Amino acid sequence: MSEAGTTLPRHVYVHVPVCRSKCSYCDFFSLTPDRLPVTSEALVDALVNQARAWAERGVPPAGIDTLYVGGGTPTMLGDGLATLISALAIWAGAESDAEITIEANPESVTPEMLELLAMAGVTRVSLGIQSLDDDELAMLGRAHGASRAIDAARWVTEAGLDLSVDVMCGLPGQSAADWRQTLDRVIATDAGHISVYPLSLEAGTPLAAAVAIGDAPEPDTDVVADMLLEGAAVLKKSGLLRYETANYARPGQESRHNTAYWTGAPYLGVGPGAHGMLTAATARSAGFIVADGVDRVRYAIACSVETGLGIMPEVTVELLDRGESAREDAMLGLRLTRGIDDGLASRAGVTEVLEGLAADGLVVHADGRWATTERGWLLGNEVFSRVWAGE
Numbered sequence: 001m002s003e004a005g006t007t008l009p010r011h012v013y014v015h016v017p018v019c020r021s022k023c024s025y026c027d028f029f030s031l032t033p034d035r036l037p038v039t040s041e042a043l044v045d046a047l048v049n050q051a052r053a054w055a056e057r058g059v060p061p062a063g064i065d066t067l068y069v070g071g072g073t074p075t076m077l078g079d080g081l082a083t084l085i086s087a088l089a090i091w092a093g094a095e096s097d098a099e100i101t102i103e104a105n106p107e108s109v110t111p112e113m114l115e116l117l118a119m120a121g122v123t124r125v126s127l128g129i130q131s132l133d134d135d136e137l138a139m140l141g142r143a144h145g146a147s148r149a150i151d152a153a154r155w156v157t158e159a160g161l162d163l164s165v166d167v168m169c170g171l172p173g174q175s176a177a178d179w180r181q182t183l184d185r186v187i188a189t190d191a192g193h194i195s196v197y198p199l200s201l202e203a204g205t206p207l208a209a210a211v212a213i214g215d216a217p218e219p220d221t222d223v224v225a226d227m228l229l230e231g232a233a234v235l236k237k238s239g240l241l242r243y244e245t246a247n248y249a250r251p252g253q254e255s256r257h258n259t260a261y262w263t264g265a266p267y268l269g270v271g272p273g274a275h276g277m278l279t280a281a282t283a284r285s286a287g288f289i290v291a292d293g294v295d296r297v298r299y300a301i302a303c304s305v306e307t308g309l310g311i312m313p314e315v316t317v318e319l320l321d322r323g324e325s326a327r328e329d330a331m332l333g334l335r336l337t338r339g340i341d342d343g344l345a346s347r348a349g350v351t352e353v354l355e356g357l358a359a360d361g362l363v364v365h366a367d368g369r370w371a372t373t374e375r376g377w378l379l380g381n382e383v384f385s386r387v388w389a390g391e
């Protein structure tokens, strides 16, 4: 459901910028504990204070629908994570049926922690498993092995929490059989939601450097496409249906928080490295300088504990006019398998673009909606870039 007309954000993302170690492929903002210039307790206090400061800046939370604490590795906060969730849920007036998600990594969760988090209001855990092959996990620089990951998944469901699992395909040296084995073992965890990401080689990461100098094989795009197709087929057979480019769920287990991102709903971002999106009116009341004609304000908080953790963090801002907001909604909406309706396509001025994409076999039009075909799903970047460019 689109919430584009809603003024106050009903969704909050909080970024916890700490990880036990850095994975070889990762370019997210996170620091290892030895590089974190504050204690865990001070980090929790500062995140809560930054969240509370939004109310003082004219953006009181209005009974939030979703809260997502990501990172980084929020479970590195130990019991402090339950303190953070409790304080945020009270501050935000989380509704009784709010979806409260934490990201977790297997090495830093315990059964006791998960029970504490459930009592603090957490409803859902997004567990970063990535692979269930120990050699692949070592190559990725993950801080856990396969058996710990399976234990952690079991602890999540035993604590009565909804389980979402992240896995990656297209890993250097990963065979079709390896991928199938990880898929089967992930499905066996009984996760109600699974995210499947092809490995992306990000500039400046150790894995990208290893591939560049020939120490690791470059993933083959045709092989990756076959793995994605295999993943979709196997997950579907197990009742997990693809509802977005990378996301599969049993009916009713779709991520409400991420769906808000794809349907143009405003959201607050809190913490260094977090992003947020506000309507122009809300952004003005929060003190952003927003010219007439701007419809939507996207902001990104500095990837720095020194400048991104205070109550007035350093931000970079992107301003979108009404046409750009509509094109953005159309582009993001096409990530969803249900696609977008004719009305949004028309408001965004992309009907002709979609007709061109349909002629190329990348989208299809049926019952007043535009949605990607299987080919359009696999070539999503081409679809999204043409819709965003409006040509």
Ligand code: SF4
Pocket (backbone or CB within 6 Å): 018, 019, 020, 021, 022, 023, 026, 027, 028, 030, 071, 072, 073, 105, 128
């Ligand atoms: S656990 Fe996640 S955020 Fe942390 S280093 Fe690994 S990939 Fe990056």
